[in-house]
Amino acid sequence: MMKKKQLLVHGGNIITMDENNIVEAVAVEEGTIIETGNMEQCRQSLTGGFEEIDLKGKTMLPGFIDPHVHFLYTGMLTSWADLTYPNCKSIGDMIRILKEYAKTLPEDVVICGYGFDQRKLLEERYPTTKDLDQVAADRKVKIMHISGHGIGVNSYYMQTMGIDKNTPDVDGGVIFRDQEGNLEGMFFDSAADHLVGENEVRIGNHGINCHAYYPMEMYLEYIKKAQDMALAAGLTSINEVQVTRYEMSAYQEARKKGLLKSRLVSTYYSCYFDELKDLGMWPRIGDDKFMLNGLKLYADGSLLSGTTFLKQGYKPWIKTAGHFFHKPQELMDLIKDANAHGFQTLTHVTGNVAIDYIIQAVREARAEHPEIHLRHRIEHCGLATEEQVAQMNELDIWPIPQPMHFHLYGKGVVQAVGETGEDYNPYGWFKKHNVPIVISSDSPVSTPDVFTSIYTAVTRKTADNEVIGPHQKISIEDALMGCTLNAAKAMHMEDKVGSLECGKKADFLIVSDDPLTCDVEKIKDIEILETWIDGKVEYTKGENYGKQ
Numbered sequence: 001m002m003k004k005k006q007l008l009v010h011g012g013n014i015i016t017m018d019e020n021n022i023v024e025a026v027a028v029e030e031g032t033i034i035e036t037g038n039m040e041q042c043r044q045s046l047t048g049g050f051e052e053i054d055l056k057g058k059t060m061l062p063g064f065i066d067p068h069v070h071f072l073y074t075g076m077l078t079s080w081a082d083l084t085y086p087n088c089k090s091i092g093d094m095i096r097i098l099k100e101y102a103k104t105l106p107e108d109v110v111i112c113g114y115g116f117d118q119r120k121l122l123e124e125r126y127p128t129t130k131d132l133d134q135v136a137a138d139r140k141v142k143i144m145h146i147s148g149h150g151i152g153v154n155s156y157y158m159q160t161m162g163i164d165k166n167t168p169d170v171d172g173g174v175i176f177r178d179q180e181g182n183l184e185g186m187f188f189d190s191a192a193d194h195l196v197g198e199n200e201v202r203i204g205n206h207g208i209n210c211h212a213y214y215p216m217e218m219y220l221e222y223i224k225k226a227q228d229m230a231l232a233a234g235l236t237s238i239n240e241v242q243v244t245r246y247e248m249s250a251y252q253e254a255r256k257k258g259l260l261k262s263r264l265v266s267t268y269y270s271c272y273f274d275e276l277k278d279l280g281m282w283p284r285i286g287d288d289k290f291m292l293n294g295l296k297l298y299a300d301g302s303l304l305s306g307t308t309f310l311k312q313g314y315k316p317w318i319k320t321a322g323h324f325f326h327k328p329q330e331l332m333d334l335i336k337d338a339n340a341h342g343f344q345t346l347t348h349v350t351g352n353v354a355i356d357y358i359i360q361a362v363r364e365a366r367a368e369h370p371e372i373h374l375r376h377r378i379e380h381c382g383l384a385t386e387e388q389v390a391q392m393n394e395l396d397i398w399p400i401p402q403p404m405h406f407h408l409y410g411k412g413v414v415q416a417v418g419e420t421g422e423d424y425n426p427y428g429w430f431k432k433h434n435v436p437i438v439i440s441s442d443s444p445v446s447t448p449d450v451f452t453s454i455y456t457a458v459t460r461k462t463a464d465n466e467v468i469g470p471h472q473k474i475s476i477e478d479a480l481m482g483c484t485l486n487a488a489k490a491m492h493m494e495d496k497v498g499s500l501e502c503g504k505k506a507d508f509l510i511v512s513d514d515p516l517t518c519d520v521e522k523i524k525d526i527e528i529l530e531t532w533i534d535g536k537v538e539y540t541k542g543e544n545y546g547k548q
């Protein structure tokens with residue numbers, strides 16, 4: 001008989017995130033937790049020669065789960081020229097950075113940059129084609145806004161794509177034009193479809209076309225990079241929230257080559273919904289490591305690029321206005337149809353106008369099919385009102401915000417919308433109205449730094465140490481729940497992961513300090529020392545706690 005691989009973990013603070021909360025030891029067999037509790041109990045559950053992992057006083061937690069990540073894009077966009085603040089503080093910086101970056105690329109590759117934020121640039125405006133023409137006049141230049149919702153290109157790019165002043169405006173998108181109607185080079189949301197060729201992936205009014213074609217070797221490089229980042233961040237399960245045929249082919253190839261370590265749940269993009277129904281695809285299919293689940297939809301734009309619809313409107317200096325991808329009725333019909341076909345919906349909504357549509361759609365979906373219990377989600381849910389939060393509880397709608405966005409851009413939101421911006425990411429209201437707390441990163445829009453996310457949700461502090469909306473603070477326990485068990489529930493995976501419980505996967509972390517007892521200010525400095533998946537160590541920083 002083959003000897004079973006067994007582990008006994010002990011010797012530190014073990015936080016299980018189930019009702020036991022704190023235990024002395026955890027026993028693992030063949031990648032599954034078979035016992036948790038006191039040392040003797042766990043030792044007895046192991047029959048053969050088990051391996052001991054001494055935590056040496058460190059803390060063990062369930063693996064972190066991020067329910068909203070653009071996985072391939074995390075590797076891809078962090079490989080593009082870095083236009084994030086403070087690396088890029090002005091349009092002059094942008095031109096210089098892109099020119100330098102171009103020198104590292106083969107001549108036929110598009111010069112791409114990611115992460116500029118017009119509000120943080122010295123000029124406080126979007127770059128134009130004229131600016132980008134200074135980077136290259138005979139090569140394509142393409143830059144992406146930090147939110148992913150706006151793309152800027154140079155003249156050469158537009159010429160080769162046949163885009164000019166006669167290019168039509170589209171529903172669910174914005175094209176910047178001057179007074180004569182000439183293009184200024186910025187394309188928002190649905191308008192980004194103009195920037196891709198006929199044979200490339202097209203999204204229509206289902207979302208933003210940020211899906212770029214690259215040869216497979218490049219995709220695999222990007223996936224490797226994203227996977228390394230995820231393991232270092234302690235992410236053992238990830239929801240990749242929108243896949244097109246590019247990502248699907250890349251993930252399948254990566255899986256074949258053994259490059260996927262974290263559990264990856266991929267969500268179908270709603271532009272494929274008709275085909276999925278036609279094919280009779282199951283809404284949830286795959287195995288423990290690679291799965292397809294649910295439907296990703298877009299309702300509105302982004303707070304960061306000023307393209308979401310708000311009841312309170314924006315301050316006058318915001319040049320853009322809100323828009324919807326779908327007509328409200330069309331969006332609500334999509335959600336109801338998805339529910340009827342068993343698809344959990346993940347709808348991108350940042351403004352409070354569209355939240356009303358999701359609430360109405362889910363209300364009608366629940367009434368039509370009381371037998372279906374899907375946790376329909378609102379991705380981001382930046383500026384929900386308290387009344388909307390109460391309705392989310394009633395309808396079991398799951399908001400998926402990103403405290404890192406608050407940390408980095410919270411101040412900008414208050415500047416853009418006024419006092420109501422204080423309630424950006426209203427975790428306090430979620431708690432008050434019994435709506436589940438979930439934490440995610442939306443990587444690469446923000447880096448998957450879970451402890452800084454927890455710290456932010458607990459303190460409401462921005463990157464420059466300002467407290468915004470202190471009444472929306474939550475406890476450390478609630479924040480931890482948000483990146484473990486509740487995040488698993490948001491992905492309908494709580495039977496497998498999210499807590500250290502018998503029968504669940506041995507996905508766990510060893511971290512440098514105990515977030516429940518350490519000084520609150522220190523939470524953001526807690527380090528991920530080891531990341532384990534299926535009872536196997538996949539990432540180690542410094543000292544090795546196991547014997548492998």
Ligand SMILES: [Zn+2]
Pocket residue numbers: 068070241442
């Ligand atoms: Zn996203």
